[in-house]
Amino acid sequence: xxxxxxxxxxxxxxxxxxxxxxxxxxxxxxxxxxxxxxxxxxxxxxxxxxxxxxxxxxxxxxxxxxxxxxxxxxxxxxxxxxxxxxxxxxxxxxxxxxxxxxxxxxxxxxxxxxxxxxxxxxxxxxxxxxxxxxxxxxxxxxxxxxxxxxxxxxxxxxxxxxxxxxxxxxxxxxxxxxxxxxxxxxxxxxxxxxxxxxxxxxxxxxxxxxxxxxxxxxxxxxxxxxxxxxxxxxxxxxxxxxxxxxxxxxxxxxxxxxxxxxxxxxxxxxxxxxxxxxxxxxxxxxxxxxxxxxxxxxxxxxxxxxxxxxxxxxxxxxxxxxxxxxxxxxxxxxxxxxxxxxxxxxxxxxxxxxxxxxxxxxxxxxxxxxxxxxxxxxxxxxxxxxxxxxxxxxxxxxxxxxxxxxxxxxxxxxxxxxxxxxxxxxxxxxxxxxxxxxxxxxxxxxxxxxxxxxxxxxxxxxxxxxxxxxxxxxxxxxxxxxxxxxxxxxxxxxxxxxxxxxxxxxxxxxxxxxxxxxxxxxxxxxxxxxxxxxxxxxxxxxxxxxxxxxxxxxxxxxxxxxxxxxxxxxxxxxxxxxxxxxxxxxxxxxxxxxxxxxxxxxxxxxxxxxxxxxxxxxxxxxxxxxxxxxxxxxxxxxxxxxxxxxxxxxxxxxxxxxxxxxxxxxxxxxxxxxxxxxxxxxxxxxxxxxxxxxxxxxx
Amino acid sequence: xxxxxxxxxxxxxxxxxxxxxxxxxxxxxxxxxxxxxxxxxxxxxxxxxxxxxxxxxxxxxxxxxxxxxxxxxxxxxxxxxxxxxxxxxxxxxxxxxxxxxxxxxxxxxxxxxxxxxxxxxxxxxxxxxxxxxxxxxxxxxxxxxxxxxxxxxxxxxxxxxx
Numbered sequence: 001x002x003x004x005x006x007x008x009x010x011x012x013x014x015x016x017x018x019x020x021x022x023x024x025x026x027x028x029x030x031x032x033x034x035x036x037x038x039x040x041x042x043x044x045x046x047x048x049x050x051x052x053x054x055x056x057x058x059x060x061x062x063x064x065x066x067x068x069x070x071x072x073x074x075x076x077x078x079x080x081x082x083x084x085x086x087x088x089x090x091x092x093x094x095x096x097x098x099x100x101x102x103x104x105x106x107x108x109x110x111x112x113x114x115x116x117x118x119x120x121x122x123x124x125x126x127x128x129x130x131x132x133x134x135x136x137x138x139x140x141x142x143x144x145x146x147x148x149x150x151x152x153x154x155x156x157x158x159x160x161x162x163x164x165x166x167x168x169x170x171x172x173x174x175x176x177x178x179x180x181x182x183x184x185x186x187x188x189x190x191x192x193x194x195x196x197x198x199x200x201x202x203x204x205x206x207x208x209x210x211x212x213x214x215x216x217x218x219x220x221x222x223x224x225x226x227x228x229x230x231x232x233x234x235x236x237x238x239x240x241x242x243x244x245x246x247x248x249x250x251x252x253x254x255x256x257x258x259x260x261x262x263x264x265x266x267x268x269x270x271x272x273x274x275x276x277x278x279x280x281x282x283x284x285x286x287x288x289x290x291x292x293x294x295x296x297x298x299x300x301x302x303x304x305x306x307x308x309x310x311x312x313x314x315x316x317x318x319x320x321x322x323x324x325x326x327x328x329x330x331x332x333x334x335x336x337x338x339x340x341x342x343x344x345x346x347x348x349x350x351x352x353x354x355x356x357x358x359x360x361x362x363x364x365x366x367x368x369x370x371x372x373x374x375x376x377x378x379x380x381x382x383x384x385x386x387x388x389x390x391x392x393x394x395x396x397x398x399x400x401x402x403x404x405x406x407x408x409x410x411x412x413x414x415x416x417x418x419x420x421x422x423x424x425x426x427x428x429x430x431x432x433x434x435x436x437x438x439x440x441x442x443x444x445x446x447x448x449x450x451x452x453x454x455x456x457x458x459x460x461x462x463x464x465x466x467x468x469x470x471x472x473x474x475x476x477x478x479x480x481x482x483x484x485x486x487x488x489x490x491x492x493x494x495x496x497x498x499x500x501x502x503x504x505x506x507x508x509x510x511x512x513x514x515x516x517x518x519x520x521x522x523x524x525x526x527x528x529x530x531x532x533x534x535x536x537x538x539x540x541x542x543x544x545x546x547x548x549x550x551x552x553x554x555x556x557x558x559x560x561x562x563x564x565x566x567x568x569x570x571x572x573x574x575x576x577x578x579x580x581x582x583x584x585x586x587x588x589x590x591x592x593x594x595x596x597x598x599x600x601x602x603x604x605x606x607x608x609x610x611x612x613x614x615x616x617x618x619x620x621x622x623x624x625x626x627x628x629x630x631x632x633x634x635x636x637x638x639x640x641x642x643x644x645x646x647x648x649x650x651x652x653x654x655x656x657x658x659x660x661x662x663x664x665x666x667x668x669x670x671x672x673x674x675x676x677x678x679x680x681x682x683x684x685x686x687x688x689x690x691x692x693x694x695x696x697x698x699x
Numbered sequence: 700x701x702x703x704x705x706x707x708x709x710x711x712x713x714x715x716x717x718x719x720x721x722x723x724x725x726x727x728x729x730x731x732x733x734x735x736x737x738x739x740x741x742x743x744x745x746x747x748x749x750x751x752x753x754x755x756x757x758x759x760x761x762x763x764x765x766x767x768x769x770x771x772x773x774x775x776x777x778x779x780x781x782x783x784x785x786x787x788x789x790x791x792x793x794x795x796x797x798x799x800x801x802x803x804x805x806x807x808x809x810x811x812x813x814x815x816x817x818x819x820x821x822x823x824x825x826x827x828x829x830x831x832x833x834x835x836x837x838x839x840x841x842x843x844x845x846x847x848x849x850x851x852x853x854x855x856x857x858x859x860x861x
Contacts, residue, residue: 008824
């Protein structure tokens with residue numbers, strides 16, 4: 001018997017160690033996904049805003065006027081509707097057919113149609129969006145709901161185009177109806193491949209059950225985000241002829257989505273979070289539809305003022321701030337777009353005190369809350385760029401109030417909670433704040449609330465509580481990073497306002513994966529992404545490694561390796577724990593630092609491009625893609641050689657890559673595969689896809 | 700002599716960094732504390748294989764007099780360093796593990812029935828939770844024959860661990 005007891009303990013002890021190691025792998029897999037995701041977001045917002053400004057100032061309205069002034073099209077609403085009604089739906093079309101007003105017959109048809117992989121005909125899409133916009137226009141910014149008439153409200157978080165998750169929720173929890181109200185807390189689109197289907201379903205239910213179906217706006221209900229995170233692409237692929245019109249209409253629809261919901265005057269629900277600046281009264285009064293994107297763009301205006309010769313562009317960006325402004329100035333000067341010594345002072349930032357502050361600890365300018373290095377996020381930094389003789393008309397002043405209103409909204413849609421007290425700018429995301437438990441308490445107390453429900457962050461279990469239970473994060477896209485990475489969840493809230501959580505996970509396997517299988521799958525994917533990151537910074541990394549390897553042995557200590565990697569990548573990951581998965585060890589226990597690049601190669605090389613440039617292109621692939629997409633007004637996938645050259649010039653000066661005009665021309669010509677003066681930029685970007693050699697060996 | 704000391708210091712320094720890395724993974728608030736319930740995972744991830752009883756002993760050393768539910772890094776580091784330097788709680792070799800399974804297989808059939816293993820693991824020694832039991836069964840039970848071929852299981856698990 002003693003033997004059996006000992007045997008049992010041995011097995012249990014060994015198994016628990018095994019599970020612990022799985023848990024560590026799961027954790028760092030998670031850290032990898034999150035840090036890469038946030039690093040990408042931060043990069044993207046920074047680069048895009050600089051780029052857009054550059055284009056606005058230099059390339060003049062033509063290039064991106066359609067972005068600056070999206071509603072060039074002056075048809076009124078009735079005329080548009082009539083136009084949609086004229087779109088013919090062929091008899092051969094087998095998908096769902098809609099007629100208005102919508103009924104439950106239509107929502108059922110949509111659900112079953114989408115389950116069978118059908119696509120809704122563009123005419124119905126346009127009509128649906130039109131009706132949705134009409135409906136949303138009458139909604140207030142903050143919706144007030146009550147649980148007294150219904151038993152429970154179901155609150156769902158981010159879906160990000162994962163239709164399977166939505167269908168699973170409906171399966172487990174029932175379809176929306178007057179007896180079964182739902183609130184979806186933003187981020188319906190981007191990343192997943194069925195964003196269109198999700199919003200069609202959500203909007204349809206919105207029209208059928210206007211009192212019991214509610215939607216909050218998320219930070220991805222934003223056309224600039226959509227350019228980067230896949231929704232624009234999805235729409236253009238599914239709707240080649242009408243895609244652009246659908247996207248235009250969606251911009252409006254998104255901007256009319258309510259930004260917050262309050263249940264029973266006690267529970268506040270917003271997509272991102274709050275800041276110590278959040279003022280629900282101001283929020284209730286804003287004209288929310290003016291804010292189409294978190295990324296503010298300058299407005300173009302015909303201005304008849306007498307002082308035409310000396311106009312100024314005002315450009316607000318929470319992401320640029322003082323550091324960014326200086327960068328732009330240098331870029332412009334080095335390109336000859338601005339004289340280096342200015343009679344008219346080229347840039348100055350005007351810092352304004354918010355004039356509404358009620359409490360002392362509301363953000364002021366540049367001091368207690370924002371030490372100089374952090375004025376990057378000063379909401380009131382205004383860039384003014386005077387032009388002496390441009391002959392271009394730009395708008396004059398924008399009221400400060402609008403800037404503050406914009407910040408109210410961005411804080412609501414972009415902020416994240418943190419565990420320490422205080423409120424600091426959210427440097428990871430480049431927008432919104434990190435808010436601590438004190439900020440939550442203060443806000444809840446101020447408005448006599450008891451709970452804040454938000455989404456915006458992926459959580460392994462689908463939900464997470466923080467701030468002593470006063471803040472709940474709810475996230476409804478399971479397997480967000482990778483198959484097996486996390487569960488999704490939803491909350492049911494009854495009149496007692498005690499949240500009940502329900503979790504689920506979509507699986508493409510019929511048998512439930514063991515923890516070990518799902519961890520291994522997710523880990524594989526995370527490590528792949530991480531290796532690509534390493535590869536993208538190869539030159540800088542090798543330089544850092546060689547610094548520690550004076551004798552050129554090809555090996556350095558683990559310690560040195562970890563410090564070097566962190567100093568180049570800035571990802572704050574447990575490099576020692578990850579080491580064995582990323583590099584080979586020599587017999588003396590030291591790291592063979594070149595081994596982490598062995599497995600990867602860039603698929604097709606363009607001979608005009610040096611390896612270093614190749615690497616840079618690979619790193620900024622996504623940003624280039626965004627810019628190309630912005631320039632490509634008709635979303636054809638093609639841009640002209642001239643446009644390509646301009647983009648290239650901007651990029652190379654922004655990134656300080658020395659490349660002369662001739663080299664650019666060579667590059668452009670070599671990419672113009674069919675010699676017709678236009679470049680298929682998707683093909684161009686494909687050239688920078690990194691291949692993992694092990695994968696291709698397996699294939 | 701001085702060189703030996705240098706090497707020893709370097710080794711300790713590396714151990715410290717390893718421990719810090721593992722600790723940081725669970726330090727969600729970035730204030731050098733972790734939830735006490737995660738200590739077992741941290742220790743095991745550093746290569747140790749303590750039983751639950753041994754884990755309790757370690758905790759007794761590092762917890763504050765009045766347990767707060769959190770463990771401070773300052774108390775964790777010295778204890779853990781000693782554990783690693785003394786090579787305590789080493790994992791059992793594969794053949795010993797196999798023998799442990801064989802003890803359960805009194806009839807020497809070469810396999811165990813799921814119910815047998817479940818009863819044993821959930822009642823004897825330091826019993827499994829339901830979750831732990833399910834996880835072991837999901838990987839160990841041969842889906843066709845509905846038995847646990849423990850030799851194969853042990854071999855497979857040994858290969859998995861990086």
